Amino acid sequence: MDTTLITALDLAAALDGEHPPAVLDVRWQLGGPPGEQDYAEGHIPGAHFVDMNRDLAAAPGPRGRHPLPDPEVFGAALRRAGVRADREVVVVDAATSAAAARAWWLLRWAGHRRVRVLDGGVAAWAAAGLPLEQAAPPAEHGDFTPAPGALPTLDADAAAALARTGVLLDARAGERYRGETEPIDARAGHIPGAASAPTTDNLLPDGRFRPVQQLADRFAALGVKPGTEVGVYCGSGVTAAHELLALHLAGVDGALYPGSWSEWSGQPDRPVATGAERG
Template identity: 50%
Template structure:
């Protein structure tokens, strides 16, 4: 069986043998925390287990530590979750969410890669694409044989310490939030509006067509080049509101062959947890190809 490491389409998923596959339903609605499980029980891909963003893919007990609204789960807890799902290293993992504008499938994709698992892919177009293709769904909750899983994270793939953003040379921060939130015109979730000084904006929905399918690799490369300039992928660090939708930019870059970027896990909600940290608003004044200025102050307005 060939390994899928970024995206997988509906037909390719349907052709995979069930005994070598773990499918995970990651549908979530941040405005209604119970909706994900409800829609899963109402119908899901055959054999799929359900992952809850806050119960399974985050450690909500650590929110007070300034690690953002969705702190990463400990490696031990994540390993136990995979064990309850009956995951084994020979299985291909496929995660999916609702479709256009959805949230959490890329978070699970990134967590597995963070733990060293390569055979993991996001269903291109999500549940909506599966339904549109006329593929079957079921309501039965699968019973899977638990396994013993012991994985560890690769700390080189993530930044948790806010001070690391000021390393020399500083990484290029790529903010996946909507442009209005990045510019500081609105902020529906976090303490302050705006962005980390020096960050660039690439809304994660820009990676998708209107139907929720990802753009082809060549188009993604061209679009990211317009934002990143001559910055190498290894010097790119992704962020968003809480470290979830940023994974879609990371996934899109990997799909485009731009490998090696990292995640700033606390993201904006973690950054503004300390009111003393600087906040920028408006658009950057410098062109992306020039990189960030030494002080990181290349935006129009700064408040503390």
Template identity: 40%
Template structure:
């Protein structure tokens, strides 16, 4: 299943009576309540709200990043509560260039949920009706079994990679934050030594993803002969990194992995080196 669905395709699916679980993933890192408020004011009819902090993140310890992944057990419970049964087609959208929708896409794919897509262009591309009545999730009829995240990289592997250089570390943050400038979200600026930078917005043309052929060309120019399986994605807290991962998948460069702790976890330990 292609990672993306167009607004026209989605509207046709909905009108056909297809069982689609729409997930509104709007969020604002600076104002965490803004996304839910926007959803409550207006959303694609029938959509439920999926919150980055409460649904797509686990408990913070102060050393595991700003948006640590929930445990496989906790994520299975959330999927059950939200009605994400294994055969349910999940379509995620936001209004931030598909950043938060990509996080949901990756979390589902990584735990074996095959039928998940991101609305290309998000709400900016949607020309269909809008609703104002929030929908409460309908829980799945059976508890969803926990499954480990396939393609998840832990911090120790990234530390070891400093010596082995067996993987390319791809940082999705803006170029200034990558270079330790204008850092407002994390206490320390800079990047993991040896990382290369690909700002997630470079995947977009306006609010939609660039064509697959163009993405393929740009990633190959950036990564050279590095195989997709040797690419570790990271960002500030494991969110925008999913955007790069989805873009590579769209380009046919499958098999790259996610360091979910990302910079916010990395910089929490003063013993880990920092490059600017």
């Protein structure tokens, strides 16, 4: 089964079908407000809220602001949301898929094979005239047990090496890559050799992904060619998953550096490059 995107109308039809998917609402944005507030104000019928900081990441620390989650905590959250090994999962955020892509990547990393992202998120659902509800559904009893390791990851040393031997993409905003500003992490700049590839360039103005050919052309211009080894990082490993989803749509699979800039910049011995060049 294709593990990429689903439209609002197709999701609505699936929810009315014989085997409806589990829907995970993972709305989140850096600095808040909490996504659970938006969920309570209106969510796709039957969707369960899954918290980025509590369920989709471990506690912040030396490994970064959003380390990969403890499999037991992650698995328990998924089971409460009705995730089963044989049941399709659809993950949803507000509009841009930045948070939803994190859940999409984690589920696949944990071994689930039937995961899609609602293209355009709750905004696309509402724009299609589909209903929202406020009442949270009762906890379910799924059976999915994460088996981490199904997708590749990079540590800091591997990311540094890949920036020299392959293509390492920096998914943050261009001004953070260039070191002009750093609102949250220890130092400003980027990993030497990394290429600037903001996730916003993957999207149309309404928050949906660009057509596949446009994505493929974008990544080709960044040096991603057939056979190229590709890695991605961002601030803390969340929006980097969005880049990996865009790459996947374009037919390219890459590796995530989960610690990302929040880990790298916190290690004083790690070199930092600034400016528009890769360094």
